[in-house]
Amino acid sequence: MSAMDTWLALAAQDRERRGIIRRADRIGGAGESTLDLASNDYLGLTSDPRVRAAAIRAIEREGTGARASRVVTGTLSAHLELERELCELTNQPAALVFSSGYLANLGVLTALGGADAQIFSDAHVHASLIDAARLSRASVERFPHADLVALRGALANRSAPRAIVVVESIYSVLGDACDLVATAALCAEQDALLVVDEAHGVGVAGCGRGGVHAAALAGAEHVVMTATMSKALGAQGGAVLGSHALREHLVNTARSFIFDTGLAPAAAAAAAEACRIVAAEPQLVASLGANGDLVAGIWGVARAAGAVHSLRVSTPEAAARITERLRESGILVGCFRPPSVPDGISRLRMTANAALSPAQVSHAAEVIMAAVHDEGALA
Numbered sequence: 001m002s003a004m005d006t007w008l009a010l011a012a013q014d015r016e017r018r019g020i021i022r023r024a025d026r027i028g029g030a031g032e033s034t035l036d037l038a039s040n041d042y043l044g045l046t047s048d049p050r051v052r053a054a055a056i057r058a059i060e061r062e063g064t065g066a067r068a069s070r071v072v073t074g075t076l077s078a079h080l081e082l083e084r085e086l087c088e089l090t091n092q093p094a095a096l097v098f099s100s101g102y103l104a105n106l107g108v109l110t111a112l113g114g115a116d117a118q119i120f121s122d123a124h125v126h127a128s129l130i131d132a133a134r135l136s137r138a139s140v141e142r143f144p145h146a147d148l149v150a151l152r153g154a155l156a157n158r159s160a161p162r163a164i165v166v167v168e169s170i171y172s173v174l175g176d177a178c179d180l181v182a183t184a185a186l187c188a189e190q191d192a193l194l195v196v197d198e199a200h201g202v203g204v205a206g207c208g209r210g211g212v213h214a215a216a217l218a219g220a221e222h223v224v225m226t227a228t229m230s231k232a233l234g235a236q237g238g239a240v241l242g243s244h245a246l247r248e249h250l251v252n253t254a255r256s257f258i259f260d261t262g263l264a265p266a267a268a269a270a271a272a273e274a275c276r277i278v279a280a281e282p283q284l285v286a287s288l289g290a291n292g293d294l295v296a297g298i299w300g301v302a303r304a305a306g307a308v309h310s311l312r313v314s315t316p317e318a319a320a321r322i323t324e325r326l327r328e329s330g331i332l333v334g335c336f337r338p339p340s341v342p343d344g345i346s347r348l349r350m351t352a353n354a355a356l357s358p359a360q361v362s363h364a365a366e367v368i369m370a371a372v373h374d375e376g377a378l379a
């Protein structure tokens with residue numbers, strides 16, 4: 001066995017011992033015999049004929065790839081159209097499209113960070129923001145989830161001249177909303193910049209226009225927003241939204257923008273069409289909320305601010321067993337277990353997808369609840 005093989009085998013054993021084996025060889029997605037309640041396609045737009053047609057038209061017009069970085073020859077009309085539609089939807093002055101939400105987060109924090117900055121990040125923020133903060137050369141401090149008292153103390157005692165606070169408008173872990181009005185007011189008072197990841201907010205919160213818009217913070221000088229096209233917008237790609245000066249700064253300094261090929265035109269055009277649909281059809285976003293009410297009622301949990309509801313399960317092993325049983329019966333649910341959850345609690349997660357009928361959503365929520373009861377695993 002080579003040294004590399006030995007090292008890989010040890011790493012695999014360690015994963016096995018910790019019960020975190022991930023798989024990327026199972027084909028997901030909804031089909032005739034499967035109901036996909038684990039996906040982030042909250043509004044069902046990946047299969048909307050208008051979104052698909054927009055992607056096809058973009059391929060016919062601009063080809064299948066962007067061919068280069070956007071700062072070379074890779075900026076296409078589909079990117080500029082998407083930036084316009086995102087600004088229109090969220091009421092932001094300017095947008096810059098990256099090739100994923102992960103890269104948008106990496107880009108914004110590395111471009112705004114630096115040795116003279118300190119980043120304060122909520123304990124529940126996504127891995128992309130954690131990685132971005134680490135790469136930013138700023139010092140990084142985590143504050144307890146949604147604890148504005150702790151954040152105020154940390155900001156008041158900061159050691160660096162510039163402070164950047166990082167939150168999500170709707171958190172992926174619990175589906176709860178950040179109090180953006182209070183957080184932005186605190187940031188203004190403490191002269192800090194607020195970066196809000198709206199991955200789970202766009203298409204969901206504030207009639208689909210996002211949490212920053214709902215909090216009347218779009219265009220606020222000290223608030224920057226990031227978004228992904230890969231969830232409610234049913235496409236792929238990411239964006240940073242804020243002032244024109246911020247956009248200009250990112251074009252010149254964000255390494256995940258400069259040294260990356262532009263987003264594929266099909267994805268950009270699909271996301272632009274999805275923005276138009278979200279803006280024009282508030283009833284689509286409303287049906288996501290109505291389906292969420294059904295899930296919360298059946299599970300006896302609080303209604304999540306986001307599209308995903310979660311049900312606490314007694315042990316990680318039970319959560320994995322139930323997920324597998326549901327998969328065998330054609331229902332795909334998310335399974336979050338330690339160590340990948342920040343609060344150490346195992347959960348099954350279900351998207352209250354707007355494309356499903358109330359009957360389908362109720363039936364699925366009941367089947368999931370019954371499976372948890374059968375295992376005696378309700379926490």
Ligand SMILES: Cc1ncc(COP(=O)(O)O)c(C=O)c1O
Nearest residue numbers: 100101102126128172199228230
């Ligand atoms: C909060 C949050 N931010 C960023 C991302 C990354 O987005 P993308 O999938 O477009 O890279 C995700 C995706 O899981 C997310 O949940």
